[in-house]
Amino acid sequence: MVTPSVPELKPSSRLLLGPGPSMVHPRVLRAMSTPLLGHLDPEFLVIMNEVQAMLRAVFQTENAFTIAISGTGSAGMEAALVNVVEPGDTVVVGVNGVFGTRLADIVGRCGGNLVKLEAPWGQVFPPERIEEALKKEGKVKAVAVVHAETSTGAQQPLDGLGKLCHDRGALLVVDAVTSLGGLPVEVDRQEIDVCYSGTQKCLSCPPGLAPLTLSPRALEVVKARKHKVQSWYLDLSMIADYWAEGKRAYHHTAPISMVYALRESLRIVLEEGLAARFARHRRHSAALMAGLGELGCTPNAAEGHRLPSLNCVKTPPGVEEAPIRKALLTGADIEIGGGLGPLVGKVWRIGLMGESARQEHVLAVLAALEQALAGAGRSVKPGEALAAAAATYAA
Ligand SMILES: *Cc1c(COP(=O)(O)O)cnc(C)c1O
Numbered sequence: 001m002v003t004p005s006v007p008e009l010k011p012s013s014r015l016l017l018g019p020g021p022s023m024v025h026p027r028v029l030r031a032m033s034t035p036l037l038g039h040l041d042p043e044f045l046v047i048m049n050e051v052q053a054m055l056r057a058v059f060q061t062e063n064a065f066t067i068a069i070s071g072t073g074s075a076g077m078e079a080a081l082v083n084v085v086e087p088g089d090t091v092v093v094g095v096n097g098v099f100g101t102r103l104a105d106i107v108g109r110c111g112g113n114l115v116k117l118e119a120p121w122g123q124v125f126p127p128e129r130i131e132e133a134l135k136k137e138g139k140v141k142a143v144a145v146v147h148a149e150t151s152t153g154a155q156q157p158l159d160g161l162g163k164l165c166h167d168r169g170a171l172l173v174v175d176a177v178t179s180l181g182g183l184p185v186e187v188d189r190q191e192i193d194v195c196y197s198g199t200q201k202c203l204s205c206p207p208g209l210a211p212l213t214l215s216p217r218a219l220e221v222v223k224a225r226k227h228k229v230q231s232w233y234l235d236l237s238m239i240a241d242y243w244a245e246g247k248r249a250y251h252h253t254a255p256i257s258m259v260y261a262l263r264e265s266l267r268i269v270l271e272e273g274l275a276a277r278f279a280r281h282r283r284h285s286a287a288l289m290a291g292l293g294e295l296g297c298t299p300n301a302a303e304g305h306r307l308p309s310l311n312c313v314k315t316p317p318g319v320e321e322a323p324i325r326k327a328l329l330t331g332a333d334i335e336i337g338g339g340l341g342p343l344v345g346k347v348w349r350i351g352l353m354g355e356s357a358r359q360e361h362v363l364a365v366l367a368a369l370e371q372a373l374a375g376a377g378r379s380v381k382p383g384e385a386l387a388a389a390a391a392t393y394a395a
Helices: 026-032 042-059 072-082 100-111 127-137 162-167 216-223 236-243 254-271 273-292 319-330 359-375 384-394
Strands: 064-068 090-095 113-118 144-145 170-173 192-198 209-214 309-316 345-349
Touching: 026 254, 042 064, 042 209, 042 254, 064 072, 064 113, 064 254, 072 100, 072 144, 072 170, 072 192, 072 209, 072 216, 090 100, 090 127, 090 192, 100 113, 100 144, 100 216, 113 127, 127 144, 127 162, 144 162, 162 170, 170 216, 209 216, 209 236, 216 236, 254 273, 273 309, 273 359, 273 384, 319 345, 319 359, 359 384
Parallel strands: 090 113, 090 144, 144 170, 170 192
Antiparallel strands: 064 209, 192 209, 309 345
């Protein structure tokens, strides 16, 4: 056997402006490198309580059941659905992008009776469409929608949906992976029953945990299940005992360093304040979009429903998009995203999530795009996109 010779790890210093992961504050990286505690150490239990209290503040909820699932955002999605959906349950899912498609896939795997509402990628679901589906289907266990569709840049309006669902005995499940910490997610006011997120998007923490909160109404539904949850790892009845103060029954070993990281990232979110943080995301998105417009890009998502955290634009006509993205990565150390599914080759997705949403990053990516487009033979006046962004900042 040959012993492999592997050099020391020295990743490039990238500016992460893709659909996730986002930039991570040095304080979060420092927290991750602090010594491990045992996961049932009394000191660690205090840390879990602190994380829960801060998650409630960020989710804007009083829900006692507010935890972080071990796993990425998709684990949060899976936990949300496998605990709520039993075989034969009717679940209405809004599908207008990759993540709605994933929700629908999981409902099917749970043996649910999937009612798929579809909209073009970039459009959203008006409440009337959801109400219509609820009326038509009769007994519906849950309605699931994606608040921030990262594959299209569209923002699903949530106001009123919770009430609509509750009037007809259904739960409202919301994917807030690309919104939590970047735009308002008001779990209690919006009457959301199950809401999950991921650490690697607007919370600016590495991927690895999925914040999740359940309303008392959702907990009752989970408790009243006729069948055991088919996933042992994501069964909330057991995970609840692990997170419950006073119980802390061993279920699995929490990823200690990730919990440290989430604790620090939540401290940073709350130090800034939610309102200021949301305003910062909007400000930098407006400047970026102004600059992109100057380069011939047009927004993909419907007017009035555009995400500040994920700016999805159609590429300038006649431009091959992949070589430009490659030039950004290799020439300027900047990562942006391309399209998925029907949008492959047609869009750029520029994430301004958490720490990524900064003026210097907006200006850097616009300057790099100007240069890459000019390099590809487009007539781009140096500084024109930057000027448009600067004008927006000045306004
Ligand atoms: C990123 C994302 C997910 C999945 O999160 P992972 O961390 O990739 O598992 C789910 N929903 C939305 C809207 C996302 O943007």
